[in-house]
Amino acid sequence: MTITSARETGNAPSGTPTLRDGAFGPARELVCRECGTTRELGPHYACHECFGPLEIGYEFGTVTREQIEAGPANIWRYKALLPVPDDIETSPNTEPGFTRLLKAEHLAAELGLSSLWVKDDSTNPTNSFKDRVVACALSAARELGSTVFACPSTGNLANAVAAAGARAGIETVVFIPSNLETPKQVNSAVFTEKLIAVDGNYDDVNKLASEIAGEEDGWAFVNVNVRPYYAEGSKTLGYEIAEQLGWRLPEQIVIPVASGSQLTKVHKAFQELIALGLVEDTPYKVFGAQAHGCNPVATAYKDGVDAIRPVKPDTIAKSLAIGNPADGIYVLDITRATGGAVEEVSDEEIREAIVLLARAEGIFTETAGGTTVGVLKKLVETGQLDPAAETVVINTGHGLKTLDAVSSAVGPYATIAPTYAAFTAARIA
Amino acid sequence: MTITSARETGNAPSGTPTLRDGAFGPARELVCRECGTTRELGPHYACHECFGPLEIGYEFGTVTREQIEAGPANIWRYKALLPVPDDIETSPNTEPGFTRLLKAEHLAAELGLSSLWVKDDSTNPTNSFKDRVVACALSAARELGSTVFACPSTGNLANAVAAAGARAGIETVVFIPSNLETPKQVNSAVFTEKLIAVDGNYDDVNKLASEIAGEEDGWAFVNVNVRPYYAEGSKTLGYEIAEQLGWRLPEQIVIPVASGSQLTKVHKAFQELIALGLVEDTPYKVFGAQAHGCNPVATAYKDGVDAIRPVKPDTIAKSLAIGNPADGIYVLDITRATGGAVEEVSDEEIREAIVLLARAEGIFTETAGGTTVGVLKKLVETGQLDPAAETVVINTGHGLKTLDAVSSAVGPYATIAPTYAAFTAARIA
Numbered sequence: 001m002t003i004t005s006a007r008e009t010g011n012a013p014s015g016t017p018t019l020r021d022g023a024f025g026p027a028r029e030l031v032c033r034e035c036g037t038t039r040e041l042g043p044h045y046a047c048h049e050c051f052g053p054l055e056i057g058y059e060f061g062t063v064t065r066e067q068i069e070a071g072p073a074n075i076w077r078y079k080a081l082l083p084v085p086d087d088i089e090t091s092p093n094t095e096p097g098f099t100r101l102l103k104a105e106h107l108a109a110e111l112g113l114s115s116l117w118v119k120d121d122s123t124n125p126t127n128s129f130k131d132r133v134v135a136c137a138l139s140a141a142r143e144l145g146s147t148v149f150a151c152p153s154t155g156n157l158a159n160a161v162a163a164a165g166a167r168a169g170i171e172t173v174v175f176i177p178s179n180l181e182t183p184k185q186v187n188s189a190v191f192t193e194k195l196i197a198v199d200g201n202y203d204d205v206n207k208l209a210s211e212i213a214g215e216e217d218g219w220a221f222v223n224v225n226v227r228p229y230y231a232e233g234s235k236t237l238g239y240e241i242a243e244q245l246g247w248r249l250p251e252q253i254v255i256p257v258a259s260g261s262q263l264t265k266v267h268k269a270f271q272e273l274i275a276l277g278l279v280e281d282t283p284y285k286v287f288g289a290q291a292h293g294c295n296p297v298a299t300a301y302k303d304g305v306d307a308i309r310p311v312k313p314d315t316i317a318k319s320l321a322i323g324n325p326a327d328g329i330y331v332l333d334i335t336r337a338t339g340g341a342v343e344e345v346s347d348e349e350i351r352e353a354i355v356l357l358a359r360a361e362g363i364f365t366e367t368a369g370g371t372t373v374g375v376l377k378k379l380v381e382t383g384q385l386d387p388a389a390e391t392v393v394i395n396t397g398h399g400l401k402t403l404d405a406v407s408s409a410v411g412p413y414a415t416i417a418p419t420y421a422a423f424t425a426a427r428i429a
Numbered sequence: 430m431t432i433t434s435a436r437e438t439g440n441a442p443s444g445t446p447t448l449r450d451g452a453f454g455p456a457r458e459l460v461c462r463e464c465g466t467t468r469e470l471g472p473h474y475a476c477h478e479c480f481g482p483l484e485i486g487y488e489f490g491t492v493t494r495e496q497i498e499a500g501p502a503n504i505w506r507y508k509a510l511l512p513v514p515d516d517i518e519t520s521p522n523t524e525p526g527f528t529r530l531l532k533a534e535h536l537a538a539e540l541g542l543s544s545l546w547v548k549d550d551s552t553n554p555t556n557s558f559k560d561r562v563v564a565c566a567l568s569a570a571r572e573l574g575s576t577v578f579a580c581p582s583t584g585n586l587a588n589a590v591a592a593a594g595a596r597a598g599i600e601t602v603v604f605i606p607s608n609l610e611t612p613k614q615v616n617s618a619v620f621t622e623k624l625i626a627v628d629g630n631y632d633d634v635n636k637l638a639s640e641i642a643g644e645e646d647g648w649a650f651v652n653v654n655v656r657p658y659y660a661e662g663s664k665t666l667g668y669e670i671a672e673q674l675g676w677r678l679p680e681q682i683v684i685p686v687a688s689g690s691q692l693t694k695v696h697k698a699f700q701e702l703i704a705l706g707l708v709e710d711t712p713y714k715v716f717g718a719q720a721h722g723c724n725p726v727a728t729a730y731k732d733g734v735d736a737i738r739p740v741k742p743d744t745i746a747k748s749l750a751i752g753n754p755a756d757g758i759y760v761l762d763i764t765r766a767t768g769g770a771v772e773e774v775s776d777e778e779i780r781e782a783i784v785l786l787a788r789a790e791g792i793f794t795e796t797a798g799g800t801t802v803g804v805l806k807k808l809v810e811t812g813q814l815d816p817a818a819e820t821v822v823i824n825t826g827h828g829l830k831t832l833d834a835v836s837s838a839v840g841p842y843a844t845i846a847p848t849y850a851a852f853t854a855a856r857i858a
Binding site for chain 1: 502503521523524527529531532534535549552553554555556576577591592593594595596597598600602605607611612614615616618619620621622623624625626627628629633634636637640641644648783784787788789790791792793827828829830832835836839840841842843844845846847848849852855857858
C-alpha cells in the first residue's frame with residue numbers, strides 16, 4: 001500500500017511512501033460519510049468525489065471482553081477497535097483513558113434522577129478528553145512518517161498535542177492566537193519550544209494551519225490532515241462507559257457538542273459493541289449539550305430543520321465555541337433517531353452547574369462540563385429526559401483550566417481570627 | 430471494641446461509641462513508632478506513654494497477586510493491605526490511584542540513566558497524591574462516626590479534602606490562611622461552602638486546627654486526629670509501583686520529602702510486599718528530595734547527624750515547605766539503611782526540572798515534582814545514584830497548580846502574521 005504524494009493529494013503529512021503491515025490495525029480504508037466512496041488509508045480527510053468528510057472503515061476480527069479486560073488501564077485496551085498498530089503500547093505515548101465512571105448519587109438526588117453516572121475525563125494526562133484523540137492522531141502521524149506534529153488551538157487541544165508530542169519525541173508545533181492569556185500559553189509552552197503566536201483570531205490560526213497542511217510535506221495537523229484517525233479516539237469514551245457499566249449500554253447519555261465529533265463517535269462505539277456482540281442491543285437515547293452563546297445545533301434541533309446555520313460564538317464555554325460545527329448534521333441525525341434531543345444553557349447556568357457538580361460529587365469541571373451538566377438539569381426539568389432511566393453524563397475537562405468562570409461565584413464562608421474563641425463564635429459546623 | 434470519649438483522649442473526632450466489625454479491615458491496633466506501646470484502634474495519634482507518633486499495626490491474611498489484579502483500577506485494589514473495611518468501594522469516594530507509571534526513555538537519555546520510570550500522581554482526581562491519603566482518612570472518619578471532615582492547608586490537601594468530603598456527602602470544613610491567592614481559594618471553595626479564611630500564617634491555621642480537634646466532638650482532621658489512617662494511604666504508591674513493574678521492586682527510588690511520611694510509607698509498602706511474598710526480596714535504595722529553601726532533612730543527612738534542626742521555609746516548592754518534618758528522622762533512617770541519600774536543589778533548579786520533565790516526557794509537574802526530578806538529576810551528576818540501576822521517580826502533583834513557577838521561563842517561540850508567507854519566513858520546523 002502506498003501513499004500518494006503531497007503534490008497529488010494536496011494534504012499529505014508524510015514524505016514516507018510506504019506503510020508497514022498493520023500500521024492502522026483493523027482499519028481497512030477511508031469511507032466518505034456523504035457518498036460512501038472509499039479510498040486507501042493515508043493522510044486524506046476529504047472525499048475526492050464529493051469533498052465530504054472521510055472516516056475510518058474497519059474489518060474487525062474476533063474481539064472478546066476477556067481480551068479487552070486483559071489489556072492495560074488506558075485506551076489501548078481497545079486497540080483492536082482503533083486505527084492503530086498492534087504494538088502501539090511500545091511507542092512512547094501519554095497512555096490516556098480508562099478514566100473514572102463515578103456513580104453520582106448526590107447529583108442524581110439533586111436533579112431527581114434514579115440512576116446517574118459521570119464519566120470523568122478531567123483526570124486524563126493533560127486533563128481533558130483531547131488526550132484520547134491526540135493519542136490516535138500521534139499513532140497515525142508516526143505510521144505515516146510525519147516529521148512534525150501540529151495543531152491550531154486555544155486550549156485543551158494545544159495542551160494535549162504539546163504533551164503527546166514531547167513524550168513521543170517528535171517535533172511539535174502549536175499555533176495559538178497571539179492574544180491568548182499567559183496562563184493558557186504556559187500550559188502548552190511548558191511542553192514544547194515551538195509555540196507559535198499568530199497575530200489574528202482563532203479562525204485566522206485555523207486557516208493558516210490548513211494552508212500549511214496543504215503545502216508542507218511531513219506535517220501532521222491532528223485536526224486537519226490526520227483528522228479521520230484523530231476522531232476515532234473519541235470512540236474509547238463509549239467503549240469505556242459500556243465496559244465500566246459491566247458490559248452494557250446506558251439508557252440515556254448526555255454529551256457536549258463542539259464540532260459534534262465526540263457525540264457521533266460515542267454512538268459509533270456503541271453500535272460497534274453491539275455488532276461485535278460485546279454488549280446487548282438495548283435502546284439508548286443520545287442528548288447533545290451546547291451553550292446558548294454557541295448553539296447552532298441546538299437551534300436546528302429545535303427548529304426541526306436539517307441545516308445548521310453558523311453562528312458567531314460568544315460564551316464562556318470556549319472549548320465548545322465552534323460556530324460552524326462540521327459534524328452538526330450527524331448530531332441532529334443521531335439525537336433524533338435515538339429519541340434524544342439537543343439543548344442549550346446560558347453562561348450563568350453553566351457557572352451554576354460547575355459548582356453544582358463540584359459540591360455534589362467532588363468533580364471540578366471546566367465550562368464545557370458545566371454546559372453538559374447544566375443541559376442535563378434542563379433536560380430533566382423540561383421533561384425531555386426520563387428521570388427513571390439510567391443516565392450517563394460526560395465531563396470532558398478540568399476546571400483548573402477555566403478557573404475564571406467560577407472565581408467570582410465561590411469564596412470563603414467566613415474570615416476569623418486564629419483563635420478557638422473566634423472559631424466557636426463563628427458557629428461553622 | 431469501644432472508642433474512649435473525647436474528654437478522655439483529648440482528640441476524638443467521634444461521638445459514636447462503637448465500631449462495626451471490620452471497620453478497619455486488616456488493621457489490628459495502633460503502635461507507637463518510638464516505644465512500641467500498642468493501643469486499640471480509634472481516633473488517636475499520639476502514644477499515651479511517650480507521646481510518640483502512632484501508626485497502624487496489621488494482621489494480614491493471605492493476599493495474592495491475582496486477588497489484587499482482579500480489583501478496581503484505583504487504590505481499593507489494595508484494600509486488604511489498608512485500614513479500610515472490605516466494603517469500602519460501596520461508599521462514595523473519589524476512587525484515586527492506579528495512576529500511570531511511565532517508562533521515561535527521553536528523560537533517562539537526558540540524564541544518562543539506563544532505565545527510568547516516572548510514577549505520575551498528577552492525574553489523581555484532584556491532581557495530587559493527597560487524594561490517596563485523604564481517601565483513607567475519609568474511611569476512618571466514616572467508621573468513627575465523625576460528623577465533620579476537615580483540614581488546615583494551603584494547597585493540595587485542601588483540594589483533596591474538599592473534593593472527597595463533597596463526594597462523600599459529609600460536612601467539610603477547610604481552613605486556609607486568609608492571604609491565600611484567589612485561584613488557590615477557588616480550587617477548594619468550588620467543592621465546599623465551608624472554606625474558612627484565618628487571619629494568620631499557615632502555622633497559626635495548623636495550631637487552630639489542633640485546638641479544634643482536641644476540643645470538638647465529631648471533627649475528623651485528616652492530618653491531625655485521624656493521621657495514622659490517613660498516612661497509610663501513601664503505601665499505595667509503593668504497591669502500585671511494584672505491581673506496575675510486574676511485581677518487583679525498583680533498584681532505586683527518588684521521593685520528595687515534606688513531612689517525610691510518604692517516603693516512610695513507600696518503604697513500608699515494599700517491606701510488606703516482601704513479607705507477604707508478593708515480590709522478591711531484592712535490594713533497593715531510597716532517596717529523599719528537598720528544596721534548598723526547606724532542607725532540614727537534607728542538612729541532617731549531609732551532616733551525618735540524627736537530629737533534625739527545624740528551618741523557616743523559603744522556597745517556591747510550597748507543598749514541601751514543612752520546616753519541622755515529623756517523619757524526618759525516619760527518612761534519615763531509611764535512606765541511610767538502604768544506601769540512598771537526601772539531596773536538595775535550588776528554586777532555579779526546580780524551575781529547570783519542571784521544564785525538563787515536561788519537554789522530555791509530556792508531564793507537567795508542580796514545584797514538588799520539579800524538586801524531585803531536579804534532585805534525581807543532581808544525584809546522577811554527583812555520583813550518588815547508580816545510572817545503570819533501574820530507577821523510579823515520583824511526581825506528586827500537577828503543574829496547573831503552580832503555574833507561576835514557570836510562567837516567566839516559557840513562552841512563544843515566534844510571533845507571526847497569519848499568512849503562509851510569514852510562516853515560511855519564520856523557518857519554524
